[in-house]
Amino acid sequence: MPRVFAYCRVSTADQTTENQRMEIKAAGFAIELRRLIEESISGSVAAKERPGFMKLIDRMEPGDVLVVTKLDRLGRNAMDVRATVEQLASSGVRVHCLALGGVDLTSPAGKMTMQVIAAVAEFERDLLIERTQSGVIRAKGGWQTIWQTPSIKCGGTCGSRRTTGRRRQHC
Numbered sequence: 001m002p003r004v005f006a007y008c009r010v011s012t013a014d015q016t017t018e019n020q021r022m023e024i025k026a027a028g029f030a031i032e033l034r035r036l037i038e039e040s041i042s043g044s045v046a047a048k049e050r051p052g053f054m055k056l057i058d059r060m061e062p063g064d065v066l067v068v069t070k071l072d073r074l075g076r077n078a079m080d081v082r083a084t085v086e087q088l089a090s091s092g093v094r095v096h097c098l099a100l101g102g103v104d105l106t107s108p109a110g111k112m113t114m115q116v117i118a119a120v121a122e123f124e125r126d127l128l129i130e131r132t133q134s135g136v137i138r139a140k141g142g143w144q145t146i147w148q149t150p151s152i153k154c155g156g157t158c159g160s161r162r163t164t165g166r167r168r169q170h171c
Helices: 018-025 051-059 080-088 108-139
Strands: 002-010 034-039 065-068 094-097 161-162 165-170
Touching: 002 018, 034 051, 051 065, 080 094, 080 108
Parallel strands: 002 034, 002 065, 065 094
Antiparallel strands: 161 165
């Protein structure tokens, strides 16, 4: 019989994992306390940087089952969740997410779900690259904005200034 583990995470120390524990129990999973990992750490921290989660990974063996209430417990974004599930699956660990109807993310239906997540992750990555490239172009001064167009020339006596490239000149 496979060992069943649960990972419960909250973002701040003043929150509790009680609701997550109750949800797991209500779903029919009886988790031994020694196999329940609870952690207070921001969701913005990658799964591989969470001490409690890494402790859990070290304890799990092929054939074990990991239960989480929501997919976001497995990573900070779609790319991180995907990498985490792939790592667990390659280790022979099944992953059940209650928010997705308890589907095993390593089963055929779960793999399809993970393919959708992979598509979202790829989309996120592409957007990040696009934003980064846009920021580099802006930082180099390659874009001019509409409101920087020249106005009626005043001969430099009005005190107003406009930007042309990197130099400031009178209008």
